[in-house]
Amino acid sequence: MALNIVVCIKQVPDPEHFSKVSLDPVTKTISREGIPAIINPLDKNALEEGLRIKEKFSAKVAVITMGPPQARRALEEALAMGADEAFLLCDKAFAAADTLGTACALAPGIQKIGHFDLVLCGNETVDSGTGQVGPQIAQFLNIPYLTKVKEIAFDEERTLIVKRGLEQGYMRVRVKLPALLAVNKEINKPRLTTAFGIIAAAEKEIKAFDCRELGVDPNDVGISGSPTRVVETFQRVSQRRREVIYGSPEEAVKKTTERLKEFGALVQ
Numbered sequence: 001m002a003l004n005i006v007v008c009i010k011q012v013p014d015p016e017h018f019s020k021v022s023l024d025p026v027t028k029t030i031s032r033e034g035i036p037a038i039i040n041p042l043d044k045n046a047l048e049e050g051l052r053i054k055e056k057f058s059a060k061v062a063v064i065t066m067g068p069p070q071a072r073r074a075l076e077e078a079l080a081m082g083a084d085e086a087f088l089l090c091d092k093a094f095a096a097a098d099t100l101g102t103a104c105a106l107a108p109g110i111q112k113i114g115h116f117d118l119v120l121c122g123n124e125t126v127d128s129g130t131g132q133v134g135p136q137i138a139q140f141l142n143i144p145y146l147t148k149v150k151e152i153a154f155d156e157e158r159t160l161i162v163k164r165g166l167e168q169g170y171m172r173v174r175v176k177l178p179a180l181l182a183v184n185k186e187i188n189k190p191r192l193t194t195a196f197g198i199i200a201a202a203e204k205e206i207k208a209f210d211c212r213e214l215g216v217d218p219n220d221v222g223i224s225g226s227p228t229r230v231v232e233t234f235q236r237v238s239q240r241r242r243e244v245i246y247g248s249p250e251e252a253v254k255k256t257t258e259r260l261k262e263f264g265a266l267v268q
């Protein structure tokens, strides 16, 4: 069985540096300036799953992202993890997209790669976190989709049995390929890149497509193709005081108790 797998990856600000993320009060957009970018964590799980399928069966794994030129870095990392091909959808026309504008570029991007059997996404991102992009891509590609996927097994050659997480349990669903699956972190533990992987990635090409090359109407993508607008943003500023107490556990408990008494949070 030879499968063509496409994994959607998004470059996001590193959550370790989220305290530096600010909201522009005028444009209402997130300012990510000076914040290191990483591959969205669940997208690494999606890629890992694609690579595991490739290791079991004969498969080709392509990664695709829509983003600014610096999103190339995310694709390089994905190639170093073991992806075979990488595609960057990059054009000023794609800027400031909402989820529909994003899916409107990614779906033709996936079709442009060629024949696909399985599209893998993260269930949601750590920055916008709507969880809408995967289902919207599936809708445009006219294929079935499943979200919150925590296990994928092959039933017959082109049929998968997928375990989906529920709030209080799980369900198993049979789905025929082609399909789109949006994965959760329980599905696997993504591999680390190796020196060999980084060297191998240097040999692999990243293909870039702009709006015209995708054959997409600029009015359907980016801000023009986005029916939603952010009308207000609010940045919560914590009013709580923070204090770190150092020392052995016994000393720390003693000091903490004293401080809590000083603030009247503890009596006696």
Ligand SMILES: Cc1cc2nc3c(=O)[nH]c(=O)nc-3n(C[C@H](O)[C@H](O)[C@H](O)COP(=O)(O)OP(=O)(O)OC[C@H]3O[C@@H](n4cnc5c(N)ncnc54)[C@H](O)[C@@H]3O)c2cc1C
Pocket: 008, 009, 010, 011, 029, 030, 040, 042, 043, 046, 064, 065, 066, 067, 095, 096, 097, 098, 099, 100, 102, 106, 120, 121, 122, 123, 124, 125, 127, 128, 129, 130, 131, 132, 133, 134, 228, 229, 230
């Ligand atoms: C009303 C609105 C206005 C916005 N305006 C702006 C703006 O002005 N500027 C701005 O930078 N952002 C803006 N955003 C955020 C932007 O829409 C999202 O970054 C983008 O649409 C992806 O949405 P998400 O992060 O919620 O993805 P989710 O739906 O949570 O992502 C699920 C999965 O889809 C895939 N995926 C998502 N995005 C991509 C991508 N770009 N490439 C490849 N795969 C992807 C990944 O596998 C991801 O794990 C706006 C969002 C909204 C709702």
